[in-house]
Amino acid sequence: MASLGDLERSVMELLWSTEGAHTANELRDALPVGDESGRGVATTTVLTVLSRLERKGFVARAREKRPHRYRALLSREEHTAELMREVLDQSSDRDAALARFVGTVSTGEAATLRRVLDELAQR
Structure with missing residues (x-):
């Protein structure tokens, strides 16, 4: 992007x-x-x-x-998600990059991530 x-x-x-x-x-x-x-x-x-x-x-x-x-064409949130995906795609170790990112989020953001992941798992 x-x-x-x-x-x-x-x-x-x-x-x-x-x-x-x-x-x-x-x-x-x-x-x-x-x-x-x-x-x-x-x-x-x-x-x-x-x-x-x-x-x-x-x-x-x-x-x-x-x-x-x-x-x-995209919402601000969609654009942000695309940027995050692009940066993640450039990483040689996606798991490590994700782990580091998750380690920086607030308690509220972690709760949001848990909720969204739970919703994805239920599909």
Whole structure:
């Protein structure tokens, strides 16, 4: 899975935190002000970022009418799980990597892991 730059991450955070699909202008208006001059990001810059995100498989573009609308293809949680899977796939010893990861989780997170594993075992 491709990594995200700062602006790409900001756009994805907006798409993940809101319902439905959005135009580049709507996303531009919702982005925090860009630099110390108080100027925001240009619409063309947002369109470029959205095009990159589409090529990377993060967003889908509805082309039926203009302006085009963009929506996230994966939820934030699905994206995080994919990143975790990618990192795990790069490990030469998956069992050791999993054991180390599990050793770092909180008591609440461990309970969640137990619950999810129990649900998987019952399928």
